[in-house]
Amino acid sequence: MSENPDEGRLAGWEARTEWPLTGLAVAFLVAYAWQVLGTADSPAVRWWLEVWLWVVWGVFAVDYLIRLGLARRKWRFVWRHLFDLVVVALPMVRQLRALRLVTVFKVINRRVGASLRGQVGIYVGGTTLMVAFGAALAVLDAERSDPNATITPFGDALWWTLTTISTVGYGDRYPVTTEGRLVAGALMVGGIALLGVVTGVIASWFVEKIAGAEASIEASTKAEVQALREEIAQLRADLRPRAQDSEPR
């Protein structure tokens, strides 16, 4: 949404790392899902998953530092990428690691600017599914150790995610821990944004119909001006020979 045209090196780096980072984010999600859902794994498997999650976090942290190094206006970069800073600086809050996924969202965002509305639909749909899946994992991870928890099996966590992101909120299940509520907050923001994007796409579609009609008036004005120009050219051609005629006289 807010790209910096004079940050050439930064933009180049971001373009090159776009796909690798998206891939890493997906791998992170898979490993995180394994860790959360595979409660019967051997300690060795759990240890390797933990190591892998820390390695991915490290790669994201290094990427942030490199981008900060490449940016010309450092403070502006920090200000515009506050969210990235939060994601990188808070790895200790274990339940928030899934939110690092939202990086995918940002990566995708960058591409959408120049593309069509149909593609927006595909990206938004895909991102919503990924965010919902990640949020269901995160809330399950946060809640299941609490005795009063209502979001216990993974199926219920998915259902809770659905009722939250659509802002329906039946209240049959709701988070009771602070970490679960932070995940819920992120999901609600996502739900509001989702509503906004869906509405925006539909509204712009209607507006386009109107703008189309308007554009045709404009196109006819343009054709009118072109016809006029030809007429003038003709007039000049009419006058030119006479001007030459009259000269020898």
Add this chain to the structure above:
Amino acid sequence: MSENPDEGRLAGWEARTEWPLTGLAVAFLVAYAWQVLGTADSPAVRWWLEVWLWVVWGVFAVDYLIRLGLARRKWRFVWRHLFDLVVVALPMVRQLRALRLVTVFKVINRRVGASLRGQVGIYVGGTTLMVAFGAALAVLDAERSDPNATITPFGDALWWTLTTISTVGYGDRYPVTTEGRLVAGALMVGGIALLGVVTGVIASWFVEKIAGAEASIEASTKAEVQALREEIAQLRADLRPRAQDSEPR
């Protein structure tokens, strides 16, 4: 929303089958409603209803295959009609059959493109009512066999549908089975789309007022250009006689 202009044969088939398929979808809904609500029917009646529902499913499946056959770019067709594929490929999930109704939505969608906003209102209203009715049937069918179900008589199912599609979600009733939750998910998506369409229509109405003012500036520019053209034509007419005058000389 995304029609393929070079798919002539496909478009022709879709135009011809539009109304028969809409009729079939309505007949499917009626038979499904009968099956769900008429619990006291004789086994023979139930058997015929079951046969009829399978026949309609078969017609939809054949229609999908014919359209696939007519499409020039097969993969693109499959990609753009993923939803149809899901509907045709999952007839085994009995509770999802009602969702086949959403085909009606798609059929209607195709028409709306060229029509007025007033008609959009009528179609959206009608489709919302049909989807809500179908969803109430489907959720009742899915839930009533569960001992913890709260959405038991049909009236309560309708009420639950209303609270869900409007994203109010009191939580006095909510689905507990997986099938019921899938129906709820489809309904929530429908609710978000409904909000989007209503907002889009209203926003475009306000924008049109503004665009109207703008269009009048453009129209006056056009009038200005036309006046200019006449002036030039006049100028040419003024010069022409002199040009002829001077020739004989």
Add this chain to the structure above:
Amino acid sequence: MSENPDEGRLAGWEARTEWPLTGLAVAFLVAYAWQVLGTADSPAVRWWLEVWLWVVWGVFAVDYLIRLGLARRKWRFVWRHLFDLVVVALPMVRQLRALRLVTVFKVINRRVGASLRGQVGIYVGGTTLMVAFGAALAVLDAERSDPNATITPFGDALWWTLTTISTVGYGDRYPVTTEGRLVAGALMVGGIALLGVVTGVIASWFVEKIAGAEASIEASTKAEVQALREEIAQLRADLRPRAQDSEPR
């Protein structure tokens, strides 16, 4: 939203009856509120209130019939005023009488078309308040006779109305009777429309900023064309004297 320009007589009648009917609707609301809230009134007072409510209903019914008589295309009128028909034809459903208030909404709608966005805000705000007040009365009237009712004192009915129209829906209070649920349905539709209008106004405000910039390009094109026209007029004036000069020759 959809007015019929060729229905001169109908439009004239509607313009003349606009304010008296709005006044009557307000009087109806006051009498209805009295009837619902004044449970300790004497039988005579209650009888007069009942008579007055029936008289207002009669006036609305007569107004509908007159408008039907004045309309040239009867079926189109019936089709476009389905809501009015429902309101007039269902006076037996006592709890729905408050919905007749929505007539006020319609009366107001007619005016808004030509007016500014600021005024839309005032009308929408005012109508929302009136609809909410009427709905709170209607739901209280419908629910309080039910033993399981949770929306009992008027304060709680107002609170329930607020949670419903904003689509928050906590679920601490919810209607259990069919009449109460019909009122809730009308309120949810109102809530969706409210969201749509608020969003539409804000979106059109942002779009207007953009359109403003565009309009300035257009205005400068127009100025350009006007300058051009003057130039041509000048050219013609330059040529005219020579044309006259050369004629006597």
Add this chain to the structure above:
Amino acid sequence: MSENPDEGRLAGWEARTEWPLTGLAVAFLVAYAWQVLGTADSPAVRWWLEVWLWVVWGVFAVDYLIRLGLARRKWRFVWRHLFDLVVVALPMVRQLRALRLVTVFKVINRRVGASLRGQVGIYVGGTTLMVAFGAALAVLDAERSDPNATITPFGDALWWTLTTISTVGYGDRYPVTTEGRLVAGALMVGGIALLGVVTGVIASWFVEKIAGAEASIEASTKAEVQALREEIAQLRADLRPRAQDSEPR
């Protein structure tokens, strides 16, 4: 949104007092938070906080009176600043004092008109956070003395604020006192406005893409007209010498 261009003195005063009043509002919020959360403070501290809150209220009241004095059209000023009047006239309702914060919203609103959409995002985000924080304080203050209250510690009040402003409304916590419900109502209105602004910004972003394409047609029309003008100038230059030539003859 609705500024009065002919109210020069009023606008000047508002421009000068913008930042001091914003600062005061923040100071008010801090003192209010201290009063609500610091239940173990000594009576002296509590007395000074109370005095300070009254002083800030007094400053806002004086500001309102000065603005009323500066306004040329008094009634129009009162009508357009009804909200300010309510805020100033109801200081006795102790729980509503936090709503005075919304003044910050209004102060910010004034600036946004001429600025970019990116900044709208920052202001809206910041204001939402402040309003949510203030509302959580106010609802906690209103509810905690009630025996049936469910919104008791400050963490739960923040959580309730989040579920309300996003219109999710689980219903695990809800206000039971009248003051708490008034706060909830203000928050719901804020939630609807928030949805509207988010959607509006996104919709206008999509519309801008379309408008951009249109603007390029217009720009090319303009270029066409300029080319035409040059052509005419050339034609005039072609004719001028001949006209001078023919004169001496």
